[in-house]
Amino acid sequence: MSRKLTDSHTMKNTINSPYTRFFTETIEVGRMSPFAFFEAGFQKYKEERFYWQNADQTLTLVGIGHAVTLTSDLHEERYKDISNQWNDLCNTLIKEEEDAAPILFGGFSYDPNQVLQSEWNQFPSAYFAVPSFQLKIEDGRSYVSINLVTDKPEASLEFEWLRQERDRLIHLAQVKEFSFQYDNPIVSMEERGKDRYIEAVNNVTSLIQSGKADKVVIARSLVLHFEQELSAVAALYAISNEQQESYQFALQHNDCLFFGATPERLIEMKNGKVLSACVAGSIRRGNSAEEDKQLGEALLADSKNREEHHYVVEMISKVFRTHCQQVVVPKNPKLMKIRDIQHLYTPVEGKIASESDIFTLVKALHPTPALGGVPTSAAMEIIRQEEGMDRGYYAAPIGWTDSSGNGEFAVALRSALINGKEAYLYAGGGIVADSNAEDEYDETWVKFRPVLRALGGQLNG
Ligand SMILES: C=C(O[C@H]1C=CC=C(C(=O)O)[C@@H]1O)C(=O)O
């Protein structure tokens, strides 16, 4: 290891300084709760943590501390900007075969062209971090890596300190009893702009009927005020028990935590194989198995929901046909049943054809008509005008990539931003020509449920 730390001659150094080097070292550890590891970072790295678990629960990632952050304030070019910064950094990577690939985790804002004062003001249009301490649990085995980005010619001492710090965090996570009290009553709940939301849905329906767009997704938010400061790990732990079959994510930025459990994969890239999912069109779960089945069948047969879904399939298929080979798109949607809601679901797969990296595909796919609309640019303009809200990172890509080019991004739905004693929850729905504002309003309540319940809120209906 000491040899690695002083050998920089063969490196191509393009980040910040000509001497930048990116070191990584991995050890396998015994079983460890990812929440306990996340919480082990509370005292020293409270504002520098992330959490990710994929929907089939084969991969869990936790990041503590920042080896480096990559941000962008660009609009259209923010994907390329992050991709370039990451590639430059990876060109300085010094890694042994057995070390895990370092992870870059973060997200993009939904629409950098929407400029409003909001709870999202501190967030740049792209925010990513390489953690100093990276826990990766894959297929039941746990690995902890240290990542260090440095421009000092001699990094051995710093690395030795990181090893001691890693051991301290692992010890805390494995030995200290992991428990927390989640008794934090809600003082009040505000529905921000309920009337405005109903009006926006009515306006958008008229715009669609007059041919200005085919579909537009309109969202709204709820603000919860709590008696005490919210606990990040408690929120994370609660949401992970709410909606197990979804992606679970949490991204800390300064004193804010953005977290949620989303059913919607935007893109997965694994050794050249690319997967996406069209998830749009919704109905609630039934109170009995029989009713649930009837509701599912009604959803599959409903023309308004099939239309919402169809636009998403059309767009994602088109992007795949541009960037991939061997594209497979089933003819008809299936049902995706999650705790509170059933969705229409069509998986899409292919093999990456060009030199495209995951960021190229994220850019090409965001926003799909499950969060934006058709045509995209008209829908985005209507959203800016009608919604009157800053979506921040809600409904936008969140996820990771690694130094070998694999990665996965989900669409950050069923999510909330927490900051101090406040939580901001977001939910929306696809509006088409024959949408009904009251039904859409009810649909947003169903979509608020997982996060609302995780935070200890009352259910509505
Ligand atoms: C915009 C949201 O959901 C989208 C994803 C699935 C189903 C949707 C729908 O049926 O309207 C939405 O397009 C949200 O959860 O806030």
Ligand SMILES: [Mg+2]
């Ligand atoms: Mg809908």
